Amino acid sequence: MLKxxxxxxxxFLNKGTAFTKEERAKYGITGMLPxxxxxxxxxxxxxxxxxxxxxxDLEKRIFLMNLFNTNRTLFYKLMxxxxxxxxxxxxxxxxxxxxxxxxxxxxxxxxxAFLSIDDPESIKESLKNAADGRDIRLxxxxxxxxxxxxxDWGVNGVDIAIGKLMVYTAAAGINPAQVLPVSIDxxxxxxxxxxxxxxxxxxxxxxEGATYYEFIDQFVEAATxxxxxxxxxxxxxxxxNAATILEKYENKITTFNDDIQGTGIxxxxxxxxxxxISQESLKDQTILTFGAGTAGVGIANILLDEMIRQGVPEExxxxxxxxxxxxxLLFEDTEGLTPGQIPFARKRSEFSNHAExxxxxxxxxxxxxxxxxxTSTQPGAFTxxxxxxxxxxxxxxxxxPLSNPTKLAEAxxxxxxxxxxxxxxxxxxxxxxDVEYKGVTYQIGQANNxxxxxxxxxxxxxxxxxxxxxxxxxxxxxxxGGIVDVTKPGAAILxxxxxxxxxxxxxxxxxxxxxxxxxxxxxxxxxxxxxxxAAKWVPExxxxxx
Numbered sequence: 001m002l003k004x005x006x007x008x009x010x011x012f013l014n015k016g017t018a019f020t021k022e023e024r025a026k027y028g029i030t031g032m033l034p035x036x037x038x039x040x041x042x043x044x045x046x047x048x049x050x051x052x053x054x055x056x057d058l059e060k061r062i063f064l065m066n067l068f069n070t071n072r073t074l075f076y077k078l079m080x081x082x083x084x085x086x087x088x089x090x091x092x093x094x095x096x097x098x099x100x101x102x103x104x105x106x107x108x109x110x111x112x113a114f115l116s117i118d119d120p121e122s123i124k125e126s127l128k129n130a131a132d133g134r135d136i137r138l139x140x141x142x143x144x145x146x147x148x149x150x151x152d153w154g155v156n157g158v159d160i161a162i163g164k165l166m167v168y169t170a171a172a173g174i175n176p177a178q179v180l181p182v183s184i185d186x187x188x189x190x191x192x193x194x195x196x197x198x199x200x201x202x203x204x205x206x207x208e209g210a211t212y213y214e215f216i217d218q219f220v221e222a223a224t225x226x227x228x229x230x231x232x233x234x235x236x237x238x239x240x241n242a243a244t245i246l247e248k249y250e251n252k253i254t255t256f257n258d259d260i261q262g263t264g265i266x267x268x269x270x271x272x273x274x275x276x277i278s279q280e281s282l283k284d285q286t287i288l289t290f291g292a293g294t295a296g297v298g299i300a301n302i303l304l305d306e307m308i309r310q311g312v313p314e315e316x317x318x319x320x321x322x323x324x325x326x327x328x329l330l331f332e333d334t335e336g337l338t339p340g341q342i343p344f345a346r347k348r349s350e351f352s353n354h355a356e357x358x359x360x361x362x363x364x365x366x367x368x369x370x371x372x373x374x375t376s377t378q379p380g381a382f383t384x385x386x387x388x389x390x391x392x393x394x395x396x397x398x399x400x401p402l403s404n405p406t407k408l409a410e411a412x413x414x415x416x417x418x419x420x421x422x423x424x425x426x427x428x429x430x431x432x433x434d435v436e437y438k439g440v441t442y443q444i445g446q447a448n449n450x451x452x453x454x455x456x457x458x459x460x461x462x463x464x465x466x467x468x469x470x471x472x473x474x475x476x477x478x479x480x481g482g483i484v485d486v487t488k489p490g491a492a493i494l495x496x497x498x499x500x501x502x503x504x505x506x507x508x509x510x511x512x513x514x515x516x517x518x519x520x521x522x523x524x525x526x527x528x529x530x531x532x533x534a535a536k537w538v539p540e541x542x543x544x545x546x
Contacts, residue, residue, distance in 0.1 A: 001545065001546050004029060005032075007027050007029060008032065008033075011070055011071055011111075012176070012177050013544060016033070016070070016074065017034060017037065017038040017043065018039065018043060018541055019033060019037070020037055021037065023544070027544070040074065040539075043074050043077075044077050044078045047074060047078050048078060048081075050063060057094045058097045060094075061090065061097075064079075064086065064089060065090075065110065066107075068110065068166070069107075069108050069110060072176045073540070073541055074539075076169055076170060076176065077539040079166070080170055080501075080539060083171070083497075083498075087450065088431070090163050090167075091163035091166065092163075092404060092405070092448075093404065093405040093406070093430070095159050095160060095163045098159050099150065099153050099157060099160070100156070102153075102155075102158075102159060102200070103196060103198040103199050104198060106200060110158075111130060111132075111181070112161065112181040113126050113127050113130035113180060113181070113183070114126065114155065114185060115127075115185065115215075116185045117185060117186045117187065117212065117215050120214075120218050123218050123219055124222040124226065127180070127222055127223060128226060130180060130182075131226070134177050134180075135229075136178055136180045136226070136227040136230065137178040137179070137227070137229055137230065137231060138168065138174060138178060138230070138231045138457060138461065139180045139182050139223060139227070139230060139233065140160075140161040140164045140180075140181055140182070140233045141181075141182040141184060141233070142157050142158065142160050142161045142182075142234075142235040142236045143184040143186050143238070143241075144156065144157020144158070144160065144183070144236055145206065145237060145238035145241070146236050146239055146293075147236045148236070148259070148403070148404065149377050149403060149404055151190070152188055152238075153188070153190060154185065154188030154199070154201040154202075155183050155199075155201030155202075156193070156200075156201070157183070160235055160236055161183065161235055164181075164233070164258070165179045167450050167453075167454055169537070170454075171455075171500045171504045172454035172455055172505075172508060172536070173504075173535075173537050174461065174535075174536075174537065177537075182219075182223075184215070184216075185201045185202050186202075186207050186208075186215070187202045187205050187206040187207050188202070189205055189206050220249060220253065224253055229461075229464065229522070230253070231255070231457060231461055232253060232254065232255040233255070233257075233457070234256070235257075235259065236259060237257070237294075239294050242259060242260055243257075243294065243338075250468065250469075251467065253467075254460060254465050254466055254467060254468060257294075257298070258449055259294045259295050259298060260294055260295070260297070260298030262449040262452055262453045263298060263375075263402070263447075263449055264295075264298045264300075264303070264473075265302060265452045265456070265473050266448065266451050266452045266477075266480070266494070267302070267303070267373060268299075268302050268473075268477040268481070269451070269452065269476075269477040269479075270398075270427040270481070270493045271285075271303065271371060271398060271481070271493075272306075272478060272481030272482075273482075273483075273493040274371075274396070274398040274425035274427075274493040277396070277425060277484065277486045277491055277493065278395070278396035280370075281310075282307050282310055283307060283310055283311070283312050283317075283320075284370075285370045285398075286367060286368060286369045286370050286371070287300070287303055287321050287322070287369060287371045287372075287373070288322045288323075288324060288363065288364065288372045288373070289322070289323050289373045289375065290325075290360055290372065290373065290374045290410065291324075291325065291374060291375035291376030291377065291378070292330060292338075292344070293325075293375065294340075295375040296323065296325075296373070296375040297323070297340035297341060298340075299373055299375065300344055301340075302470075302473060303321070305474065306477070307320065318343070318344070322344070322363065322369065323344045323345070324360055324363050325341070325376075327358065328356065328357050328358035328363065329357040329358075329362075329363045329366075329367075330346065331345055331346055332345045332346070332348075351366055360382075360386060361383070361385060361389070364386050364389050365389055368390070368394070369390060369394075369397075370390075370393075370397060371397070371400075372390060372398070373402060374400065374402055374403055374411075375403060376403060377403045378408075379403075379409060381401075381411070382399065382410040382416070384415070387411065387416060387419045387420060387424070391423060395423065396423055397423065397424050397425070398427075399411070399425070400427040400428070400429075400447055401428055402429035402447055403429055404429040404430045406430050412432070413435055413442075417435045417442050422437050422438060422442065426444055426493070427444070427447040427492075428445075428446055429447055429448070430446065431448075432444035434490075435490075440489050440490045441490050442490040443492035443496070445484075445492035445493040447494060448497060450500065451480060451495070451497065451503070452476060452477075452480060452507065454504045455476070455504035455505065455506070455507025455511065456472075456476050456508075458511075458532065458536065459508035459509065459512040459532065460511060460515065461535055462508060462512050462531045462535035463515035463516055463520075463528075463531060464521050464522035464523040464525070465511075465515040465521060465522070466522055467520050469518070469520075471514060471518060472511055472514045472515060472518075472520075475514040476510060476511050476514075479506055480495070480503060480507060483495040483499075483503050483506070509529060509532050512528045512531060512532055516528065
């Protein structure tokens with residue numbers, strides 16, 4: 001057992017002023033703390049007062065990160081009490097400021113593992129050192145090439161992995177001692193970072209191709225050997241690499257990509273929630289995705305899978321999907337199509353005069369979509385003309401401008417409600433206030449991945465899942481989409497983030513049941529609810545074990 005300063009400096013075991021007089025004597029810390037012994041509740045009141053004294057969001061984040069570095073139990077007790085308030089601070093959108101200033105404000109590595117592509121021989125040792133003997137069940141790994149709305153931020157992007165894991169624990173109760181953020185430092189193509197003398201990552205261009213994929217293989221092998229019950233979550237990989245990596249490993253290990261699948265799961269839940277309100281069927285929808293990168297293609301694939309699952313033959317189902325990117329509508333002869341875009345590319349012969357359709361507006365006029373999803377990071381792209389054109393051809397258009405942060409959103413919820421005379425069913429990528437229009441309060445669902453991945457992760461871990469497949473994803477989406485109250489005027493298509501702990505439990509139980517029903521569990525599970533409850537960690541001080 002750790003003693004003295006080593007104990008006080010261990011964030012997983014430190015209780016600070018909550019150590020009793022007996023514990024202080026037993027573990028050699030008598031005289032190293034003020035005399036008063038506080039409860040966890042007293043500490044959280046004190047810490048919240050300190051938080052409120054900070055004048056900027058970034059200062060608040062830095063305070064919370066220092067608390068996280070010092071005492072995990074107190075940090076998560078406090079975050080659990082103020083989850084809606086803290087989530088934008090520890091994760092999106094304030095994490096963007098933290099990433100941009102990572103080198104300037106760096107103090108501690110926050111128990112992350114940093115893997116350098118220049119030193120593949122050290123992968124296993126690095127993971128082992130960072131885990132420090134802990135039983136790791138969940139890794140969030142990023143190479144930070146494709147941070148949504150930000151692009152390539154090299155090693156600074158580790159803050160994304162750290163923030164995701166905070167939400168996993170705060171929302172779903174995943175044990176913080178069993179998680180590990182991992183940064184894969186493959187270099188960066190961000191000139192600002194390369195020219196910054198304080199940059200802490202590899203100061204060379206990104207390594208690509210065979211060398212890169214070999215490094216990923218070595219990482220996966222080392223991680224799964226060290227941590228045999230591992231769930232591996234991929235985050236913010238570049239457009240080309242993300243799908244390639246997922247396709248290689250999804251049938252071999254327990255893994256998912258949050259940008260490809262997580263976003264798609266939440267969007268599918270939002271679409272199902274919207275269709276519950278409009279009383280329409282998915283098979284009757286025409287779906288346009290604006291922004292055909294990792295997220296846009298991932299969303300389309302998950303919606304396509306669900307349409308097929310509902311009985312539409314694949315060839316017929318594909319006719320319901322259109323992808324628009326910077327070139328306009330994607331056709332089979334469009335130059336530079338990615339492997340993910342190719343199955344969604346259309347034939348020019350489908351359109352009269354073999355139209356070019358090089359703009360979103362021309363595509364909407366030609367296609368008449370009933371569902372329009374934005375992952376383009378093109379601010380204001382869903383214009384009044386486009387939205388009114390869409391609404392003229394469908395009674396309840398589902399419109400989801402998902403790009404974030406706020407400055408990159410394709411449209412505001414207020415405009416979408418007003419332009420469609422209250423008919424639009426809206427989901428946004430950023431938190432949006434209620435919209436008051438003609439006497440109705442429209443609640444706006446946020447298509448935040450945090451609605452889904454904490455419950456998904458808890459369900460997979462609790463059920464000892466060996467794989468993550470389309471059936472599990474479909475069941476999770478249906479569970480989330482089914483939480484919507486369709487009887488309420490102005491009802492949101494997704495449940496509010498404020499209730500995230502409640503529906504994380506529902507999603508976790510749904511996921512665990514799907515795993516067990518498909519016999520994908522590693523260990524025998526007789527009681528789904530009991531297994532999920534047993535897997536949850538609660539932020540309370542425990543007796544230290546000798």
